[in-house]
Amino acid sequence: MKKTQVILLLMALTLSLSLQAQKPLSYTLTKPSSLTIKFNPKQKLPPLNLPCKLTDGKDRPYACEFSFDKLEFYGNDGSLLGTVKPVKGQPPITLLPFYKAKKSAPAGQGGLITYTVKAYFTRRNTPAFPVSKGYQIRTCKVTACLPSDEISTVVSGVAMPAGLNDQAILTFDLSWIYSKKDGLMIGPHEVYLENDVTTTKFTTSVQTPLRDRAEAWIDIQPAITGDPSSAN
Known part of the structure; x- marks a missing residue:
């Protein structure tokens, strides 16, 4: 066989292997007992039902349905203020x-100040219990909130499909009681998503x-900036 023919043959074999490598591959393992196991590398594995942790470090008895990805604050003009x-x-x-x-008392006067927020969640597990009326967003004025602290329900009866x-x-x-003069910023400092049945x-x-x-x-931990009123 001439040198040119050998080169052409090698090129053809290389092209064939390259084309085959671009196709979806599957792997088959055959045991002596004639049992055949097939693995498809493109098949998605089911999500692991991993428990989340309680404050004391123990596993939560019911796997958390969602992760809280982020919370975005928006201005009255639709602009993103912070994440x-x-x-x-x-x-x-x-x-x-x-x-x-979105709403506020006139500069220099104490009162409610309100901003629109978007909360982003990713579902990690199926519900431990079906909801009754739906999911709810609740807030607390302190972090590491206990049942004895002041808790507010912001939204209820929410579907999470x-x-x-x-x-x-x-x-x-979300709203806070705000006064620059009195140094007040009282309102949500912890935000929760609850299944209205699991929480009970x-x-x-x-x-x-x-x-x-x-x-x-x-x-x-929100803080107001740009208030034109005097702090005295």
């Missing part, structure tokens, strides 16, 4: 411009943090 993501320990301060509030590993986005308003399955002990009952939660 908060879950962190260990104290959350960073989120600066919110006074003039971008997201499938496993799919994202769900909820839009709602936990002990009613006064020492059970609200975050342990929630399917997902996040800490926030």
